[in-house]
Structure formats: structure tokens, C-alpha cells
Amino acid sequence: MKKQLLTILSTGISALILAQTPSPFWSIIQNPMWPVTSGGVRYMDAVNQNVVWCTGYDGYAPGLAYNFFARTVDGGNTWNNGNVFADTNTYIISNIEGVNDTIAWVSAYMKATEDRGVLYYTTNGGITWQQGSDSTMFQTPGQSFANVVCFLTPSVGIAMGDPISSNGGKHEIYRTIDGGATWTLVPGVNIPAPLSGEYGLTNVYTKVDGIPTHMWFGTNKRRIFYTKDAGVTWSVSTLTGAPSSMYVNEIAFTDTLNGLALGSTVSGTVVTYYLFKTTDGGVSWTQITSLDPNLGKNDICAIPGTTWFASVGAGTGNQVISYSTDHGQTWNSWGGNNVQYLAIDFVDNQTGWAGGFEDQVQVDGGIYKYSGAPLGFNIESTIPRNLDVYPNPSNGEINIKLPVAKKGMELQVINTLGQVVHKENIINIYPGKDYKLKLNVPAGVYVIKMNVDNEIFVNKISVE
Numbered sequence: 001m002k003k004q005l006l007t008i009l010s011t012g013i014s015a016l017i018l019a020q021t022p023s024p025f026w027s028i029i030q031n032p033m034w035p036v037t038s039g040g041v042r043y044m045d046a047v048n049q050n051v052v053w054c055t056g057y058d059g060y061a062p063g064l065a066y067n068f069f070a071r072t073v074d075g076g077n078t079w080n081n082g083n084v085f086a087d088t089n090t091y092i093i094s095n096i097e098g099v100n101d102t103i104a105w106v107s108a109y110m111k112a113t114e115d116r117g118v119l120y121y122t123t124n125g126g127i128t129w130q131q132g133s134d135s136t137m138f139q140t141p142g143q144s145f146a147n148v149v150c151f152l153t154p155s156v157g158i159a160m161g162d163p164i165s166s167n168g169g170k171h172e173i174y175r176t177i178d179g180g181a182t183w184t185l186v187p188g189v190n191i192p193a194p195l196s197g198e199y200g201l202t203n204v205y206t207k208v209d210g211i212p213t214h215m216w217f218g219t220n221k222r223r224i225f226y227t228k229d230a231g232v233t234w235s236v237s238t239l240t241g242a243p244s245s246m247y248v249n250e251i252a253f254t255d256t257l258n259g260l261a262l263g264s265t266v267s268g269t270v271v272t273y274y275l276f277k278t279t280d281g282g283v284s285w286t287q288i289t290s291l292d293p294n295l296g297k298n299d300i301c302a303i304p305g306t307t308w309f310a311s312v313g314a315g316t317g318n319q320v321i322s323y324s325t326d327h328g329q330t331w332n333s334w335g336g337n338n339v340q341y342l343a344i345d346f347v348d349n350q351t352g353w354a355g356g357f358e359d360q361v362q363v364d365g366g367i368y369k370y371s372g373a374p375l376g377f378n379i380e381s382t383i384p385r386n387l388d389v390y391p392n393p394s395n396g397e398i399n400i401k402l403p404v405a406k407k408g409m410e411l412q413v414i415n416t417l418g419q420v421v422h423k424e425n426i427i428n429i430y431p432g433k434d435y436k437l438k439l440n441v442p443a444g445v446y447v448i449k450m451n452v453d454n455e456i457f458v459n460k461i462s463v464e
Contacts, residue, residue, distance in 0.1 A: 013149035020032055020365060023321050023336035025372035026354060032056065032070035032079045032366055034358055041355025041367065046345040050075050053098035053366075054343070055084075055106070056364050059357045065092040065111045071126055076353065076369050082119055084108075084129050091118065092200040097157075101125065105132060105180065107149040109160060109202075117146025119159055121180060132180045133159070135361075137172075137261040140164045144172055153214045155179050158231040160217050162199040169193065172201060173174075175231045192236040195221045206251040206259075209304055209347070214256050216282055218248025224261060226282045239263060241287035242274040249273075252309055254302040257281050260309055260328045260370045262300055273297055279326050289385050294322040298342055305349045306376030310342030312354050321354055323375065336374075339365070350374040351446075374445050374460065377411040386459060389448055393462035394437040400448070402426075413439060414447040421446070439463060 004440040022029060030038070046052045051073050054093055056064045065088050070081040084106055085091050091108035094117065098104045103126045109117040119133035138144040138161050144224050145162040152158070155334060161172035168188030176183045197220075204218040216226040222239045222435065239246065246263040253259035259282060263274045275295065276285040296313030302312055309328060313320045321341050322331040339356055344354035358366030388401035402409070413422035439446075444463050450457045 010454075011332035021337040022368055023334040024337055024338070025334045025370065026321060027078070028367040029365065030072075030076040030079065030353075030367040030369060031358055032081055034070070034081065034205055034366075035068055036060075036066065038359055039066075039366075040340075040357040040358055041342050042354065043096050044343040044345050045096055046347045046353055046356045047098040047100060048347050049351045051098060051158075052076060052345075052367075053096050053104045055093050055096050057080075065089065065109070067091060067093055067334065069096065069104075069106075071104070073125070074353075076367060080126065083127050083155075084126075091364055095147055097149050097151055098155050099151050103154070105149045105151065105157070106204075107145050107146040109138075109279070113141070114145075115142055116140070116144045117161065119146065121178070123340060133174075133183065137174060137183060140166060140172075147202050148205045148217060149205060150205055150209055150215055151180075152215065152230055154410075156212060156230050158215055159183065160200055160454075163194045167191075171225070171234075173231065173234070186231060186234070190233045192225065194219070195223070197221070198223065201247065204248055204251065206253055206302075208256055208302075211256055214253075214281070216251050216253065216259070216395050217260065218251055220245075220247045220265075222246040222248065222263060224248060224251065224282055224285075228256075228281070235283075237282055237285060238277075239276045239285050239287070241276070241289075246274060248392075249297075250300045252300045252302045253282075254304075254307050254309070258307065258327065259302075260300055261285065262295075262297065264297075273349050277326055281329075288328055292324075292329075292331040294320055294333045295328075296320045296322055296341065296344075297330075299344050301312065301344050301346055301352075303346045303349055303352070303375050308349075309375050310344050310346060310352065310377055312344045314340035314342055314356075337350045339368075341368075346349070346370070349376045353428045387450055387457035388447055389461055392459075393464050396441065396463050398437045398439065398461065399434040399450070400437055400450075401434050403445050410451040411437070412449045412451075413441070414449060415441075415444065416433070426450075 034056045036058045039056040040059040042055045042057045042442045044054040067085045070077045070079045086235040096106045105121045117138040120129045121132040122129045140144040143164045148160040150158050157176045159174040164172045170188035170191040173186040174183040193357045207215050225236045250262040275288040278285045296311035300311045300365045308322045321334045324331045341354045343355040354368045409426040
């Protein structure tokens with residue numbers, strides 16, 4: 001069934017009339033140039049450092065089914081856009097899944113009846129779109145509902161819909177192993193039974209980039225279904241601690257074990273949020289009972305290559321963009337004011353995009369690109385001093401200008417996951433001579449950290 005954008009819909013684009021101050025860490029503002037005066041990013045999928053696909057809607061009339069998309073292939077410097085469907089009254093897009101710079105898929109349901117649905121795809125960057133589902137998929141009136149299409153690899157994909165009686169009352173899930181040329185229904189015996197009145201939700205799913213086997217999707221009954229074999233078989237877990245009527249709004253995993261799930265319940269005009277974490281791939285979940293006010297309630301994502309998560313929020317009291325370094329327990333604001341962030345996605349620890357509303361009158365807002373330092377480094381000292389290292393970048397042979405000429409220095413090299421990949425105690429020190437360090441590590445970004453009498457000296461280096 002349709003996922004309600006609870007935070008956004010209560011406020012529309014009212015924040016646009018206020019003075020917007022984007023986060024200084026998200027200072028690159030890009031304009032998808034939606035075909036409406038004030039378009040907002042509804043769904044976003046960042047594929048790599050150059051390619052991002054997203055869908056949009058009219059911020060002044062968010063209930064309308066505007067089926068337009070935008071795409072960049074140069075890191076967001078330029079965008080092209082268009083319509084997936086010929087009109088805005090037949091289908092509403094459920095999610096968008098970018099495969100590469102030219103291929104993307106969307107799932108969509110019927111606007112008038114809010115059921116059934118189709119899959120559409122493009123192979124030419126969105127110039128044309130065509131139906132990718134056959135005549136039998138998501139076509140049971142009053143039961144079928146196309147919620148999600150997801151590709152774990154360019155060839156292996158999963159399409160998820162609501163339970164249907166013809167599949168034993170189980171979810172309508174299809175698999176493809178040929179890039180969407182053909183789809184096969186997953187037998188009901190391989191899927192856990194739904195609870196009474198349980199159904200899937202649009203765009204509430206996640207995967208781990210580079211992992212071709214795992215996928216998770218959420219339901220309106222505080223449950224998360226997951227597969228570890230690319231959709232052949234499924235299991236389900238319950239987010240205990242929240243009411244049984246809780247919707248799962250967002251799911252994010254940094255790897256196949258560690259994830260977060262954000263949910264909500266609605267009573268009249270009051271929305272209550274719940275946050276859970278897992279360390280076993282979603283088999284069991286633990287509730288984070290005290291929600292940090294900096295947690296964005298519109299979207300959460302993992303930051304690939306790290307153990308960190310990011311979140312965004314919109315609407316009154318939750319216009320925030322933030323990150324967590326401790327598995328969702330606390331959230332650190334990136335700053336900024338009066339910006340309604342609607343969606344967020346990262347492809348690595350220094351490349352990410354956050355979608356908002358675009359004001360074409362003032363040519364302001366739209367999509368914000370991360371412009372801060374590489375993420376994922378946990379430095380113990382609150383005020384570390386600079387450590388002089390050269391050359392940077394290097395081939396692994398590094399010279400370090402020691403902060404003081406004395407014994408008892410502990411040196412560590414830390415990767416983007418926070419793992420210590422090299423450690424030594426520097427004993428033989430000669431005044432006026434630099435310390436030579438030879439690293440045998442893969443190419444990437446590292447932190448050189450030195451502890452001298454409990455004083456911390458750090459610097460980031462690139463190894464090529």
C-alpha cells in the first residue's frame with residue numbers, strides 16, 4: 001500500500017518562504033529543474049560517484065501523481081529530466097532503482113484504485129521508458145500492489161508486492177536473473193505468512209551495495225522481511241517494543257549484519273516515531289528508546305565504507321541533516337537552517353546527495369551534495385593537533401615530521417572503517433630527522449594518528 005510521507009505532507013513547502021541556510025558541509029547546490037515551479041525529490045538512488053536517479057513531485061500539491069524523474073551522469077553538475085509515463089493520472093511511482101548511467105527501473109501502482117501496478121524501465125538514460133513486467137504481474141484487483149523493484153546486480157532483481165490469494169496468501173514477489181527480461185514468481189511456500197491486514201510499503205527496502213544476496217523490506221505491521229539468497233527464500237522479524245500498528249518507514253544497513261529501522265504510528269495528528277538497530281542481519285532488533293532530536297525522520301541511509309549512518313528531516317521541528325557514529329544512538333547535526341531535506345543517499349564516505357525542494361523562482365535549493373571531509377574516522381581526542389606527513393598522496397612510503405623528539409610515541413594507521421591496520425611504538429628517534437613509515441595497505445584514505453604523552457596528533461593521507 002501507499003507509504004504516506006508523514007513529515008512532509010503536513011507542511012508542504014512552507015520553509016521555502018523562510019531564509020534558507022544550507023549546511024556548510026552540504027554547500028554544493030544542484031538544480032534538477034523539475035517541470036513545476038517548486039518540485040521536491042520524492043525518491044533518490046545514487047548509483048556511483050557520477051550517477052544519481054531520482055523522482056519528483058509538486059511541492060505545492062504533494063497529493064498529485066507527478067511522474068517525473070531526473071538523472072545526472074557527471075556527479076550532479078548537470079541533470080536531465082522527463083516523464084516516466086505519458087500522463088500523471090494513471091500510475092503513481094512507488095520507487096526508482098538505478099542500475100547504471102543508462103538503465104533504471106521504477107515500480108508503480110494505479111492511481112485511481114490504489115492497487116495493482118507495473119514495472120517500467122529505460123535503457124537510454126530516460127529518453128524512453130517501456131513496460132518491463134508481463135501481463136500477469138501485479139494484476140489481481142484489490143490485492144496486488146507493486147511496492148518495490150530492486151536490482152542486487154545488473155542481472156539479478158527482485159520485485160515486491162502485497163499478499164495475493166493466488167500465491168497462497170503470501171506476498172507477490174518476483175525474481176529475475178536476466179536483467180528483467182523475464183520474471184518468475186517466488187512460490188508462497190518460500191515466504192512467511194503475512195499477519196492479518198499486513199502489506200508492503202512503497203520504497204521501504206534496502207540492500208548493501210556490492211552484496212548480491214541480501215535485501216530487506218518493511219510492512220505496516222512492525223515487521224521486516226529479509227532474504228539472504230537473492231530472493232529465493234525469505235524470513236521475517238518483528239520490531240518488538242513498538243505498537244503492532246507501527247509502519248516501517250525506513251531501513252538501512254552498513255553491511256550484511258548492522259542496520260537501522262525507523263518506524264512510526266499515527267493517532268489523529270500526532271505522529272510517534274520509533275528507532276531500532278540490529279547486529280545480526282535483521283534476525284533480531286533492539287529498540288533505541290531515547291530518540292536524539294537531531295535524528296531526521298524523513299529518510300535514513302548507510303554511509304558505505306563506514307559504520308556510520310545519515311538522516312534527513314523536513315517539516316516543523318525536524319528540518320535537519322545529521323549523521324550517527326554509534327549505530328543510531330546519537331545523531332550529530334551537520335548544521336543549516338530552514339531547509340526541508342526529503343531524501344538522502346551516499347555511495348562512499350565522501351560522496352552523497354540530499355534531496356529537497358527546488359524553488360525555480362529564486363533558483364534555489366533542489367539537491368545538495370556533500371562537500372565535507374571524508375567520513376568514518378573516529379578520532380578519540382576531542383581537539384587533535386595536526387601531524388605533518390608527506391608526500392600526500394603517496395605510494396605507501398611516508399615521511400613524518402615528529403611533533404617532539406622524545407621516546408614513547410604510539411603510532412596507528414586507521415582505515416575508513418575505523419579499523420587499525422598498522423600499529424607501532426616509535427622508540428628510536430633522532431633529533432632533526434623525519435620518521436620514515438612504509439605501509440603495505442590497499443589504495444585508499446587513511447588516518448595517521450600519534451599519541452605523545454596522551455596528546456593526539458592526526459592527519460589524513462591518501463595511498464595510491
